[in-house]
Amino acid sequence: MDRAALLALSRLCALWAALLALFPCGAQGNWMWLGIASFGVPEKLGCANLPLNSRQKELCKRKPYLLPSISEGARLGIQECRSQFRYERWNCLVAAAAPPDTSPLFGYELSSGTKETAFIYAVMAAGLVHSVTRSCSAGNMTECSCDTTLQNGGSASEGWHWGGCSDDVQYGMWFSRKFLDFPIRNTTGKDSKVLSAMNLHNNEAGRQAVAKLMSLDCRCHGVSGSCAVKTCWKTMSSFEKIGRLLKDKYENSVQISDKIKKKMHRREKDQRKIPIHKDDLLYINKSPNYCVEDKKLGIPGTQGRECNRTSEGADGCNLLCCGRGYNTHVVRHVERCECKFIWCCYVRCRRCESMTDVHTCK
Numbered sequence: 001m002d003r004a005a006l007l008a009l010s011r012l013c014a015l016w017a018a019l020l021a022l023f024p025c026g027a028q029g030n031w032m033w034l035g036i037a038s039f040g041v042p043e044k045l046g047c048a049n050l051p052l053n054s055r056q057k058e059l060c061k062r063k064p065y066l067l068p069s070i071s072e073g074a075r076l077g078i079q080e081c082r083s084q085f086r087y088e089r090w091n092c093l094v095a096a097a098a099p100p101d102t103s104p105l106f107g108y109e110l111s112s113g114t115k116e117t118a119f120i121y122a123v124m125a126a127g128l129v130h131s132v133t134r135s136c137s138a139g140n141m142t143e144c145s146c147d148t149t150l151q152n153g154g155s156a157s158e159g160w161h162w163g164g165c166s167d168d169v170q171y172g173m174w175f176s177r178k179f180l181d182f183p184i185r186n187t188t189g190k191d192s193k194v195l196s197a198m199n200l201h202n203n204e205a206g207r208q209a210v211a212k213l214m215s216l217d218c219r220c221h222g223v224s225g226s227c228a229v230k231t232c233w234k235t236m237s238s239f240e241k242i243g244r245l246l247k248d249k250y251e252n253s254v255q256i257s258d259k260i261k262k263k264m265h266r267r268e269k270d271q272r273k274i275p276i277h278k279d280d281l282l283y284i285n286k287s288p289n290y291c292v293e294d295k296k297l298g299i300p301g302t303q304g305r306e307c308n309r310t311s312e313g314a315d316g317c318n319l320l321c322c323g324r325g326y327n328t329h330v331v332r333h334v335e336r337c338e339c340k341f342i343w344c345c346y347v348r349c350r351r352c353e354s355m356t357d358v359h360t361c362k
């Protein structure tokens with residue numbers, strides 16, 4: 001390993017240690033794996049040296065060929081979380097615990113039991129399903145491949161038949177469960193039991209989102225594109241689409257009671273009769289407003305965030321800056337412009353300057 005990689009590793013280890021001290025709760029073993037996304041080629045380090053809990057290490061040793069997919073799954077989930085929340089007060093980045101760009105940890109949000117915790121767990125579990133399934137379809141795995149149940153048959157009368165490679169999410173879902181679902185019986189304390197039940201539910205909700213958004217792709221055959229015969233296969237949606245569905249679930253997430261009963265139920269007494277669906281996102285605690293910095297919780301606050309002066313939405317200066325107002329800076333852009341092709345053969349451009357206003361929260 002080169003010096004830079006070693007340095008990055010030792011920094012990361014210090015970060016884990018700091019976080020472990022901050023969040024000594026039962027769920028801790030469950031999120032360390034996200035750090036895998038920070039290692040370029042995790043296979044090189046080997047299962048024992050990766051930030052995994054004992055169960056995950058065991059699984060990793062038995063199936064080391066899955067490491068690239070685990071790493072890709074973490075990367076997908078983290079990237080999608082940041083993308084879905086880029087304009088919100090909570091933007092899926094925790095500055096105090098994780099310097100942006102180097103380490104994708106969520107800190108407080110992993111154990112706060114809020115809607116944000118729910119989203120993180122769901123999107124990460126979904127990311128793992130997506131990347132493992134991709135790898136199966138690519139023929140990279142011996143244990144899984146395309147969905148073989150969809151290789152024959154179809155409907156002759158409707159003019160199509162199954163063909164190509166249908167994504168088989170079953171293996172990906174099985175692996176995501178095996179890798180992430182930390183058994184509740186292993187957690188201690190009332191709070192962490194409810195939190196574990198919530199996390200398990202949200203993991204599954206994430207996986208269900210991948211399964212729900214499976215779609216049908218077809219290709220036409222026949223004389224000059226007449227589409228007399230079609231070959232169709234099932235395919236997973238883009239992860240962006242899955243992220244959007246989960247964001248929607250986040251916005252409509254359900255608050256559950258923190259009392260332990262046989263089953264989880266809604267917190268609102270007059271809504272107890274409404275069933276909880278397996279694809280709902282659940283949370284226990286109300287979220288902080290994320291407006292001001294809280295070093296202890298690792299909440300960076302919105303000071304200094306760029307906002308949009310004319311937007312009425314979450315990215316608007318009014319909402320994003322929590323009513324504190326904003327500063328305006330003029331930013332100068334220099335670019336090549338009015339480029340002309342000169343015969344023969346080069347391009348001559350002018351240098352154009354433009355000024356734009358950039359607003360940042362006070």
Ligand SMILES: *[C@@H]1O[C@H](CO)[C@@H](O)[C@H](O)[C@H]1NC(C)=O
Nearest residue numbers: 068069134135136138139140
């Ligand atoms: C499949 O394996 C090849 C070669 O190892 C790799 O380049 C490719 O990214 C893998 N594809 C997926 C989807 O895992």
Ligand SMILES: *[C@@H]1O[C@H](CO)[C@@H](O)[C@H](O)[C@H]1NC(C)=O
Nearest residue numbers: 029053054055182183185186
């Ligand atoms: C969970 O608890 C069981 C028995 O108490 C133990 O054997 C097992 O190693 C524990 N698993 C983890 C991941 O801590």
Ligand SMILES: *[C@@H]1O[C@H](CO)[C@@H](O)[C@H](O)[C@H]1NC(C)=O
Nearest residue numbers: 307308309310311312313315
């Ligand atoms: C700001 O918001 C307005 C209204 O939503 C939108 O039209 C505009 O493109 C946004 N500007 C930037 C820089 O995102």
